[in-house]
Amino acid sequence: MLKKFVYNLAEAMTIFPLILSLILIIDPLGNIPIFASILSPYSQQEQHKIIFRELLISLGILIGFLYLGELLLIWLDLSVTAIEVSGGIILFMIALGMIFPTITTTTFAEKDGETPFIVPLSVPLIAGPSILAAIMAYSRQVNSDLKMLFAIVIAWAVSGCLLILTPIIKKVMKARALTACTRLMGLVLTFIAIQMLLEGVKSFSQ
Numbered sequence: 194m195l196k197k198f199v200y201n202l203a204e205a206m207t208i209f210p211l212i213l214s215l216i217l218i219i220d221p222l223g224n225i226p227i228f229a230s231i232l233s234p235y236s237q238q239e240q241h242k243i244i245f246r247e248l249l250i251s252l253g254i255l256i257g258f259l260y261l262g263e264l265l266l267i268w269l270d271l272s273v274t275a276i277e278v279s280g281g282i283i284l285f286m287i288a289l290g291m292i293f294p295t296i297t298t299t300t301f302a303e304k305d306g307e308t309p310f311i312v313p314l315s316v317p318l319i320a321g322p323s324i325l326a327a328i329m330a331y332s333r334q335v336n337s338d339l340k341m342l343f344a345i346v347i348a349w350a351v352s353g354c355l356l357i358l359t360p361i362i363k364k365v366m367k368a369r370a371l372t373a374c375t376r377l378m379g380l381v382l383t384f385i386a387i388q389m390l391l392e393g394v395k396s397f398s399q
Contacts, residue, residue: 208335208340208343208344211331211335211340211341211344212344212347212348212351213381214327214331214382214385215324215327215328215331215344215345215348215349216348216351216352217378217381217382217385218284218287218323218324218327218382218385219319219324219348219349219352220287220291220375220378220382221351221352221353221355221356222355222362222371222374222375222378223291223371223375223378224318224319224356225355225356225359225362225363225371226363226371227313227318228244228314228318228356228359229359229360229363231309231313231314232244232309232359235308237360239308240359240360241357243308243309243314244314244353244356244357244359245353245357247309247310247311247314247315247319248315248319248349248353248356248357250311250315251314251315251316251319251320251349252345252346252349254315254316254320254325255320255324255325255328255345255349256342256345258320258325258328258329259328259332259338259341259342259345260338262325262328262329262332265329266329274393274396274397275393276326276329276330276333276393277330277333277389277390277392277393277396278390278393278394278397279326280323280326280327280329280330280389280393281330281386281387281388281389281390281391281392281393282386282390283322283323283326283386284323284326284327284382284385284386284389285383285386285387285390287323287379287382287386288379288380288382288383288385288386289379289383290379291375291376291378291379291382292376292379292380292383319349319352319356327389328341328345330389330392330393331344334392
């Protein structure tokens, strides 16, 4: 019984780096200022409704990509090595953007009283190309759909909790504190991106 518990605990520990990687790629803290800007015209209750809806849509996209990503690779005639290398490059560029942010603004123009739907909150802010590429690369490395699904759901849940708390976090944390957190996560994401890129180069050279 003890051996089984220790084995299960060891198995669970191996998935934590994957969960952390996915959270860093989604970058919920970095998205908070953008979410706050887009949702500023709405009441706090409406903001929570919109965020929750967009989170559910993004979860469906992430899980769908986990199970249909292999078919997409076959359809596009792409190799896993290409996904790992391109995913590493994309993550590295995103990490550089987090460490050295440029002055950009994201706006959402209301049309006929419509609320944000799918774009830009679900895609690309939550389920963007970087997280989709990472899912395809990591799913091959982990080689277990169940583990990958668990990691996606946990990373999504943590990111979702932070995004739902956007109005509160925006008030509590100053702009400098959010910037500092984003740059720190960008630094960690740089290491992850380089590791993914090296894995792709290693697979290509074999």
